[in-house]
Amino acid sequence: MTRGYIALVDPVGHSMAGLVSQVERSSCLKKGFASSKIVVFAEERDALLPLSEQGVIVGQLFRSHPSSTAVDRLAASEVDAIVDSEGRDLIRNFWGGYVALFERGDAVEIVRDPSAAILCFFMKLGEVMIFASDARLLVEAELLKPQIDWPKIVRSLFDNGLPSQGTGLVGVSELLPGTAMRVTPASSSAHSIWSPWDFAE
Numbered sequence: 001m002t003r004g005y006i007a008l009v010d011p012v013g014h015s016m017a018g019l020v021s022q023v024e025r026s027s028c029l030k031k032g033f034a035s036s037k038i039v040v041f042a043e044e045r046d047a048l049l050p051l052s053e054q055g056v057i058v059g060q061l062f063r064s065h066p067s068s069t070a071v072d073r074l075a076a077s078e079v080d081a082i083v084d085s086e087g088r089d090l091i092r093n094f095w096g097g098y099v100a101l102f103e104r105g106d107a108v109e110i111v112r113d114p115s116a117a118i119l120c121f122f123m124k125l126g127e128v129m130i131f132a133s134d135a136r137l138l139v140e141a142e143l144l145k146p147q148i149d150w151p152k153i154v155r156s157l158f159d160n161g162l163p164s165q166g167t168g169l170v171g172v173s174e175l176l177p178g179t180a181m182r183v184t185p186a187s188s189s190a191h192s193i194w195s196p197w198d199f200a201e
Contacts, residue, residue, distance in 0.1 A: 003042070003043070003044070003047045003058060003059050003060075003097070003118050003133060004043040004133045004134065004137055005040060005041060005042045005047075005058045005131075005132065005133050005137075006023055006027065006029055006040070006041045006130065006132045006133075006137055006138065006143075007038065007040045007058075007099075007110075007130070007131040007132070008023070008128055008130055009037065009038055009101065009108045009128065009129040009130070010037055010127060010128045010129070011106060011107055011108050011183050011184055011185050012037075012127065013036040013037050014127075015127040015128050016128055019125065019128055019130075019143070020034075020039050022141065023041055023141045023143070024041075026140065026142045027137065027141040028043070028140070029041035029042060029043055029137065030042060030045055032045045032048040032056070033048060033050065033055075035053065035054075035055070037103050037108050038055060038056070038101050038102075038108060040056050047059060047060070049061055049074065049098075050074075051082060051100070051102050052074075052076065054079065054102045054103050054104075055083075055100065055102025055103055055108075055109075056100075056101060057098050057099070057100045057101075058098060058100075058118065058133075059098030059099060059113070059118045060096045060098065061090075061094050061096040061098055062094060062096045063093065063094055064092075064094060064095060070096070071094070071096075081093075082100070083102055083103075083109075086104065086109055086182070086193070087100060087102075087109055087111035087180050087193055088193050090113070091111075091113075091114065091193060091194050095113075096115075096117070097113060097115055097117025097118045098112075098117075098118060099111070099118050099120045099133075099175075106184060106185060107182050107183060108129075108182075109180055109181070109183075110122075110131060110180065110181045110183070111179075111180045111193065112175045112178070112180075113177065114177050114178035114194045115177065116177035118133060119133050119134060120132075120174065121138075121167060121173065122172070122175055122181070123143075123144065124171070124188075125143060129183050129188060130143055135167070135169060138172075144171075144172065146169055146170075147169065148168060148169065149167070149169055152167070152168050153168045156168065163176050163177075176190075177194075178192055178193060178195075179192050179193065180192075180193045
């Protein structure tokens with residue numbers, strides 16, 4: 001199943017209309033979820049799992065107890081636990097390849113699972129934060145005019161494979177696996193919500 005996506009996030013909810021129309025006009029992606037603060041376009045609507053009206057999960061989710069069947073619906077109590085924990089409950093009680101986006105108060109939380117099965121790049125355009133599975137989709141939707149970030153490319157030669165938010169494209173960063181980003185009307189910040197030591201016995 002293809003899980004290409006573009007997500008527009010505006011915690012104020014006033015600046016997305018033009019960008020929504022642009023993605024609809026320029027991209028082959030289909031609108032799969034929309035609220036006042038989050039709009040998600042995806043190649044396959046089947047790859048979207050609603051979090052009630054508060055958000056959506058892009059990808060595939062499994063409960064932690066033995067199961068070979070993907071989750072196709074979350075109980076209201078499970079959604080509340082995910083939102084109230086700022087996504088940590090996803091890490092504790094589920095596994096899979098996913099990116100979750102949901103509203104929590106005046107903020108929007110974006111959570112990338114630890115497996116890195118689905119990529120999550122982000123950029124800012126005006127007041128709107130944009131998340132996507134790859135830069136190609138951003139270019140096709142006319143959201144990004146790619147420019148090589150030579151200093152980051154040079155730096156990556158010395159990083160020796162260490163994880164980095166840098167992508168080599170000006171203005172485009174990666175949300176690292178096991179990391180969450182909180183987007184508020186005033187700022188955005190990323191923080192780790194997963195550690196392998198939490199699961200060591």
